[in-house]
Amino acid sequence: MLLTLFNILIFPGLLFLCACAFVVEYLDRKFYARLQNRVGPPWFQPVADFIKLIAKEEVIPAAANVRMFSVAPLVAFSASITAFFYIPLWKINPLLSFTGDIIVVLYLLTIPTLAFFIGGWYSTSLYARIGAVRTVTQMFAYEVPLFISVLAVALLADSWSLSEMALFYAGHPWLWLVNLMGFAISLVALLGKLEKAPFDIPEAETEIVAGIFTEYSGKLLAILRMSISIETIVGASLLAAVFLPFGLALSPAAGFCVFIIKILFVVLLLSLLRAVFARLRIDQMIDFCWKCLVPLALAQLLLNLVLKGVFI
Amino acid sequence: MHDSHDFKIPVGPQHPALKEPESFSLALKGEKIMGVDIRLGYNHRGIEKACEERSYIQDVYLIERICGICSHAHSTCFVQAVEEIAGLAVPRRALYIRTLVAELERIHSHLLWLGVAGHEIGFDTLLMYAWRDREIVMDILALLTGNRVNYGINTIGGVRRDIDADEIQQILKAMDTLEERTKYYIEVVTEETTIIERLAGVGVLSHDDALRLDAVGPTARASEVKRDVRSDDPYAAYGEIPFNVITDNHNDVYGRTVVRVKELMEAYQIIRFALKNLPEGPIEVKAPRKIPAGEAVSRYEAPRGENVHYVKANGTENPERVKVRAPTLANVQAVKHMLKDRFLADMSIVVAAIDPCFSCTDRLISIKNLDNADTKIINWEEIHSYGIKWYAERGVDFSDLNKRFAERMGNR
Numbered sequence: 001m002l003l004t005l006f007n008i009l010i011f012p013g014l015l016f017l018c019a020c021a022f023v024v025e026y027l028d029r030k031f032y033a034r035l036q037n038r039v040g041p042p043w044f045q046p047v048a049d050f051i052k053l054i055a056k057e058e059v060i061p062a063a064a065n066v067r068m069f070s071v072a073p074l075v076a077f078s079a080s081i082t083a084f085f086y087i088p089l090w091k092i093n094p095l096l097s098f099t100g101d102i103i104v105v106l107y108l109l110t111i112p113t114l115a116f117f118i119g120g121w122y123s124t125s126l127y128a129r130i131g132a133v134r135t136v137t138q139m140f141a142y143e144v145p146l147f148i149s150v151l152a153v154a155l156l157a158d159s160w161s162l163s164e165m166a167l168f169y170a171g172h173p174w175l176w177l178v179n180l181m182g183f184a185i186s187l188v189a190l191l192g193k194l195e196k197a198p199f200d201i202p203e204a205e206t207e208i209v210a211g212i213f214t215e216y217s218g219k220l221l222a223i224l225r226m227s228i229s230i231e232t233i234v235g236a237s238l239l240a241a242v243f244l245p246f247g248l249a250l251s252p253a254a255g256f257c258v259f260i261i262k263i264l265f266v267v268l269l270l271s272l273l274r275a276v277f278a279r280l281r282i283d284q285m286i287d288f289c290w291k292c293l294v295p296l297a298l299a300q301l302l303l304n305l306v307l308k309g310v311f312i
Numbered sequence: 313m314h315d316s317h318d319f320k321i322p323v324g325p326q327h328p329a330l331k332e333p334e335s336f337s338l339a340l341k342g343e344k345i346m347g348v349d350i351r352l353g354y355n356h357r358g359i360e361k362a363c364e365e366r367s368y369i370q371d372v373y374l375i376e377r378i379c380g381i382c383s384h385a386h387s388t389c390f391v392q393a394v395e396e397i398a399g400l401a402v403p404r405r406a407l408y409i410r411t412l413v414a415e416l417e418r419i420h421s422h423l424l425w426l427g428v429a430g431h432e433i434g435f436d437t438l439l440m441y442a443w444r445d446r447e448i449v450m451d452i453l454a455l456l457t458g459n460r461v462n463y464g465i466n467t468i469g470g471v472r473r474d475i476d477a478d479e480i481q482q483i484l485k486a487m488d489t490l491e492e493r494t495k496y497y498i499e500v501v502t503e504e505t506t507i508i509e510r511l512a513g514v515g516v517l518s519h520d521d522a523l524r525l526d527a528v529g530p531t532a533r534a535s536e537v538k539r540d541v542r543s544d545d546p547y548a549a550y551g552e553i554p555f556n557v558i559t560d561n562h563n564d565v566y567g568r569t570v571v572r573v574k575e576l577m578e579a580y581q582i583i584r585f586a587l588k589n590l591p592e593g594p595i596e597v598k599a600p601r602k603i604p605a606g607e608a609v610s611r612y613e614a615p616r617g618e619n620v621h622y623v624k625a626n627g628t629e630n631p632e633r634v635k636v637r638a639p640t641l642a643n644v645q646a647v648k649h650m651l652k653d654r655f656l657a658d659m660s661i662v663v664a665a666i667d668p669c670f671s672c673t674d675r676l677i678s679i680k681n682l683d684n685a686d687t688k689i690i691n692w693e694e695i696h697s698y699g700i701k702w703y704a705e706r707g708v709d710f711s712d713l714n715k716r717f718a719e720r721m722g723n724r
Contacts, residue, residue: 035437036436036437036440036441037440037441037444038440126319126321126322127321130321130340130343130656197434197435197436198434198506200434201657204434204657205328205329205434206328206329206431206432206433206434206660206661207329207656207657207659207660208321208656209327209328275437276437277435277506278430278433278434278435278438278504278506278507278509278510279433279434279435279506279510279657280506280509280510281509281510281655281657281658282343282655282657283343283655284509
């Protein structure tokens with residue numbers, strides 16, 4: 001009981017994730033800045049920003065639905081943390097596991113997006129409402145290729161459970177190379193999920209101010225920002241667990257190091273993509289997702305089906 | 313006013329896409345723009361009127377502050393008009409130095425625009441790169457004139473600072489670096505997929521529409537309107553310098569981008585030619601304090617397009633009337649046309665593509681009564697007394713401010 005509580009609240013739960021979120025935010029900002037020929041922030045900047053926001057006054061628009069407006073960030077925050085417990089991080093068995101948990105993880109990772117929609121919609125600001133609609137429109141475009149490519153991997157392993165998938169790929173050490181295309185598709189879809197350039201359409205500054213976040217301030221904004229950072233880590237861990245399933249059978253210390261390297265790899269790849277593209281329009285984004293990503297994801301699915309039928 | 317579309321979204325007076333306060337009200341249906349209401353006038357500072365109360369030489373510095381980016385454009389345009397009235401023969405060396413600063417200013421303005429355009433389409437990396445390279449030309453301007461923004465190089469009858477051999481070497485070196493960088497930007501702009509996706513086919517202004525709506529500068533030249541004051545009606549040293557007027561047939565924001573980056577390459581050539589053929593001699597002639605009665609219109613190709621100044625002299629130390637027509641005013645009509653049936657996401661880049669400078673543009677205040685569509689124009693005295701009354705209602709008395717100010721100056 002005490003150990004479970006420790007796991008949930010401290011390691012590898014809440015506290016560890018928050019610390020990781022600061023580190024990841026710092027690395028993302030610093031790397032992005034260096035790519036743009038800037039100096040970038042000092043290492044404590046994310047912590048300083050967090051403390052500053054926590055200390056600031058919260059302004060809630062008079063016309064907003066106060067309950068929905070203030071609950072949305074908390075829902076996003078807790079959903080991302082919960083998803084983390086189901087993902088195999090540096091050993092084969094995650095904290096919690098059951099058959100079909102891969103569906104739960106994907107579902108939990110969708111909740112922050114919906115929470116952002118609700119928060120933006122109920123803040124009643126015009127900019128936030130357009131942002132909210134764009135968030136959901138975008139979700140329908142990137143979720144499908146993400147689901148198909150993740151499930152293609154699960155199909156090959158013949159299991160809906162992340163830990164059994166990890167076990168399968170530990171038994172077939174080089175099989176993960178087959179899923180590399182799926183990894184690329186999921187990475188692009190993750191950019192959409194995290195609303196980063198070129199898919200930062202819901203918070204496009206030069207069009208709709210800050211989109212869904214326009215009316216958020218103080219503690220609520222701090223929690224929103226934190227939940228996006230945590231979502232980045234959880235998304236990266238999911239991609240690492242599904243598409244880069246090696247190093248899980250090592251000793252805990254070595255496995256942990258491999259895990260950190262995998263997360264950093266995904267996070268820095270996201271920053272790189274963010275730096276080299278212009279923001280697309282929402283119609284171009286949807287076209288791209290349905291006309292490029294979905295066929296590629298289906299090709300991955302087909303490939304895995306054939307492989308499974310013929311070789312395994 | 314528009315019909316009952318889904319909703320209206322205000323872009324401005326305060327909005328991250330706009331660097332200056334100006335109001336665009338978009339009627340949206342989903343993401344699609346059904347109509348645009350543009351309201352100018354948030355940046356009115358009464359500069360034209362203020363010019364009438366100052367001497368010509370003071371006006372040069374005031375006029376220079378109309379715009380922070382094309383400051384040389386405004387001051388040159390003004391002194392050209394005054395020199396024409398006074399019948400001054402400006403030395404050739406001064407004309408070459410004016411041209412030199414003008415082209416350096418064009419480089420700084422176009423690089424700044426490239427960065428802003430990158431930011432508007434969410435490509436901040438381009439912004440950071442373009443503005444980093446812009447520092448090179450800013451340093452050169454500071455070296456030549458002593459200032460980074462309002463150069464203060466012009467005076468009536470010539471220029472205030474000469475240029476020496478060491479400075480020429482430094483400029484030539486900077487031009488080589490910038491040319492190298494600009495080649496890279498041309499490559500980026502014409503080859504990067506997401507940039508082309510966001511720019512091509514956006515904000516279309518056909519050749520005929522460009523003529524009909526009187527577009528100027530790169531906005532017109534991107535619609536294949538070969539219109540450039542530098543070659544049509546040469547001023548300063550442009551008559552003696554060979555250069556190409558860049559045009560493009562894309563008619564859209566992409567075309568405007570291409571025109572601007574290619575104009576950068578022309579500017580380097582103009583500067584190299586001007587430095588090589590810099591004539592010897594004095595840099596200014598003495599101008600009289602009192603300008604004889606007369607009037608003149610002066611044209612100037614600012615980085616954003618044709619800039620027009622009208623000056624009327626009445627034989628005293630102060631001008632009787634100064635009128636400024638900045639390029640943005642000519643182009644802002646076209647924006648409404650370009651935005652029709654486009655997406656909300658295109659709004660900021662379409663507006664940015666005319667390289668708007670609203671502080672240049674705003675010249676008078678019109679009061680719109682939204683209830684019965686009345687429009688009233690306020691003159692200087694009315695707004696002056698309105699200001700005094702507004703403050704008086706709040707307990708601040710400005711009515712005898714001028715009197716007290718004069719007393720204090722007298723006591724000194």
